[in-house]
Amino acid sequence: MLPISVNPHMVRIGLAGTGDGLARRRAMVAEANVDPVSVGVESSDAALHCLSVLFIAGLERAEAAELARRARAGGVLVNVEDAPELCDFHVPAVVRRGALLLTVSTGGRAPGLARRLREWLQRRFGPEWDRYLETVGDARTGWRSEGLAPDEVSQRTRDLVERKGWLS
Numbered sequence: 001m002l003p004i005s006v007n008p009h010m011v012r013i014g015l016a017g018t019g020d021g022l023a024r025r026r027a028m029v030a031e032a033n034v035d036p037v038s039v040g041v042e043s044s045d046a047a048l049h050c051l052s053v054l055f056i057a058g059l060e061r062a063e064a065a066e067l068a069r070r071a072r073a074g075g076v077l078v079n080v081e082d083a084p085e086l087c088d089f090h091v092p093a094v095v096r097r098g099a100l101l102l103t104v105s106t107g108g109r110a111p112g113l114a115r116r117l118r119e120w121l122q123r124r125f126g127p128e129w130d131r132y133l134e135t136v137g138d139a140r141t142g143w144r145s146e147g148l149a150p151d152e153v154s155q156r157t158r159d160l161v162e163r164k165g166w167l168s
């Protein structure tokens with residue numbers, strides 16, 4: 001697996017499907033402040049190929065596989081819920097604390113374990129981490145404006161977190 005975070009404002013994200021699966025994916029992208037393109041199984045290839053990423057959920061397997069094949073033919077990255085063999089990527093379990101994003105992935109092999117680890121992280125990284133990130137981000141901006149080298153900024157970040165005791 002190659003872990004990356006995609007800027008959803010630089011790529012077009014599509015959603016296809018029905019029912020609870022589609023609702024879960026819609027909630028996931030909404031949490032990331034994304035306004036996805038709704039895609040139907042009968043959408044034209046041209047409509048599919050305008051996307052960068054397509055999430056498919058709640059469709060019958062054959063229907064999902066065909067939609068995934070058509071999208072992929074146009075260079076679209078595809079995720080089909082609960083069908084790892086049809087996926088170009090997997091969706092990690094997520095904990096959001098403002099701009100802080102913590103993720104856990106098992107590469108689709110053990111979603112229950114990823115969920116359990118997410119719950120563990122949620123208990124250890126509470127809402128205060130949004131403030132902590134703001135503090136570190138402001139300090140980093142100041143250090144960078146002073147012309148400090150990246151290694152020095154990194155060390156000062158480590159020192160700040162240690163001094164505050166945020167990971168103790």
